[in-house]
Amino acid sequence: MDRREFIKQSAGFLAMSRMRPEPAEGRYAEQLADTHKRVGLIGAGWYGKTDLLRLVQVAPVEVVSLCDVDRRMLADAAALVASRQASHKTPRTYTDYREMLRERDLDVVLVVTPDHWHALPMIEAVRSGADVWVQKPLSVDIVEGQAMLAAAREHKRVVQVGMQRRSTPHLVTARDRVIREGRLGTIGLVEIYCYYHMRATTNPPDTQPPEYLDYEMWTGPAPMRPYNQLVHPRSWRAFMEYGNGIVGDMCVHMLDMVRWMLDLGMPARVSSSGGILVDKASKANITDTQTATFEFGSLPVIWTHRTYGDAPDPKYPWGATFYGDKGTLKASVMGYDFTPSDGKTPAIHEDVVYELDRFPEDRTEKDLERHVAPAIRAHMKNFLECIASRGTPVADVEQGYMSATACILANLSMKLGRSLRWDHSTGTVVNDAEANQLLRRPYRAPWVHPDPAHV
Numbered sequence: 001m002d003r004r005e006f007i008k009q010s011a012g013f014l015a016m017s018r019m020r021p022e023p024a025e026g027r028y029a030e031q032l033a034d035t036h037k038r039v040g041l042i043g044a045g046w047y048g049k050t051d052l053l054r055l056v057q058v059a060p061v062e063v064v065s066l067c068d069v070d071r072r073m074l075a076d077a078a079a080l081v082a083s084r085q086a087s088h089k090t091p092r093t094y095t096d097y098r099e100m101l102r103e104r105d106l107d108v109v110l111v112v113t114p115d116h117w118h119a120l121p122m123i124e125a126v127r128s129g130a131d132v133w134v135q136k137p138l139s140v141d142i143v144e145g146q147a148m149l150a151a152a153r154e155h156k157r158v159v160q161v162g163m164q165r166r167s168t169p170h171l172v173t174a175r176d177r178v179i180r181e182g183r184l185g186t187i188g189l190v191e192i193y194c195y196y197h198m199r200a201t202t203n204p205p206d207t208q209p210p211e212y213l214d215y216e217m218w219t220g221p222a223p224m225r226p227y228n229q230l231v232h233p234r235s236w237r238a239f240m241e242y243g244n245g246i247v248g249d250m251c252v253h254m255l256d257m258v259r260w261m262l263d264l265g266m267p268a269r270v271s272s273s274g275g276i277l278v279d280k281a282s283k284a285n286i287t288d289t290q291t292a293t294f295e296f297g298s299l300p301v302i303w304t305h306r307t308y309g310d311a312p313d314p315k316y317p318w319g320a321t322f323y324g325d326k327g328t329l330k331a332s333v334m335g336y337d338f339t340p341s342d343g344k345t346p347a348i349h350e351d352v353v354y355e356l357d358r359f360p361e362d363r364t365e366k367d368l369e370r371h372v373a374p375a376i377r378a379h380m381k382n383f384l385e386c387i388a389s390r391g392t393p394v395a396d397v398e399q400g401y402m403s404a405t406a407c408i409l410a411n412l413s414m415k416l417g418r419s420l421r422w423d424h425s426t427g428t429v430v431n432d433a434e435a436n437q438l439l440r441r442p443y444r445a446p447w448v449h450p451d452p453a454h455v
Helices: 003-019 024-036 046-058 070-085 099-101 119-126 141-155 169-177 215-219 246-261 373-389 398-417 433-437
Strands: 037-043 063-069 093-094 108-111 131-134 157-160 187-194 269-275 288-297 299-306 318-324 325-333 335-340 348-351 418-424
Touching: 003 169, 037 099, 046 070, 046 108, 063 099, 070 093, 093 099, 093 325, 099 119, 108 119, 119 131, 119 141, 131 373, 141 398, 157 373, 157 398, 169 246, 169 325, 169 335, 169 348, 169 373, 187 246, 246 288, 246 299, 246 318, 246 398, 246 418, 269 398, 288 398, 398 418, 398 433
Parallel strands: 037 063, 037 108, 063 093, 108 131, 131 157, 187 299
Antiparallel strands: 187 318, 269 288, 269 418, 288 299, 318 325, 325 335, 335 348
């Protein structure tokens, strides 16, 4: 596609982005809310089960379909769902999401796959008539995100992105009680960061994939790498072929939280630097050190991650710090702290609430991040409310597109060695043909990259 055609198609996508699902009112909305939704899940691994079981906790849904390319994981998920849903029925199982969606009998589809598999199933799900929950980051490249947004608007479906910081109860309080009440004064800088030692450091040999895993389908549109136990399950985040590194995994959450708290749109300019500066032995090809600056007018939001050493504040190894002329706010998934500058105004502190008395099954659920469960439940409730009203969810697909795009631009800036100026109206980098060529990753045949103009 040449630049002129790209801009033409991007303009069409942006026109569609201004559309919103038509509202349902009165008795019709109430009827939708009371209906037992038929639910399908694509991606039955760690967070697929986490998200699905939180939905089961908050609504009388019927999980009728599960899909995964790992047959063993799929069977385990089916048995677990049968034990947890009210009907105790075992869902149908599929190893190809296209076969599952071809049934066209699902009201809600959850897409909780590795990042490189978000776009195609999400677009096919909205085409099938389902409302969709899709995990963050929305897309693995920018044009994917544009196509996903265009598809949601074209088919008038509600799409909630799994950026549940927007629904985290104590963070909602921090936004309302500290930021919106003006306790910080004028905010001049926001720092966001992650100091988890989360980058894979082992170096296992490549092997044949296990017989229960369809590795060809698992790889899908991504480049084909030799199978390695780091790839599946969960450690696929070690490789840029399947995602966008720690910026795409962890920065996207905190950047999105800041955008939501401060009501920010897209950054006008993004710059980033870093690389593999310490751990050069691991097979992992994501950075172990990286900084990125997102410029929102006069407000810089600066990201830092490193996967070694200590966090500057051990209480906040992953979070955001808002600096104002009247005080400082530190916020994370575990709580927040407001510290006033005058030494007289009372400080404010709040910890995460776990809700274990209301949802005792959280105590024993394998691999559940218990501190995140309340946020996911609130996020699911918002999703369901918007399905009923045909309204816009708190982490609408357009918000997911903006946060993912900003993070992808950071990686492109690091790769190109220069800052990138973003034109949100055209969905392109300003005066940078080389950067615009990188907005769309090549797809491995026979998979075809989605196009915003044809969804």
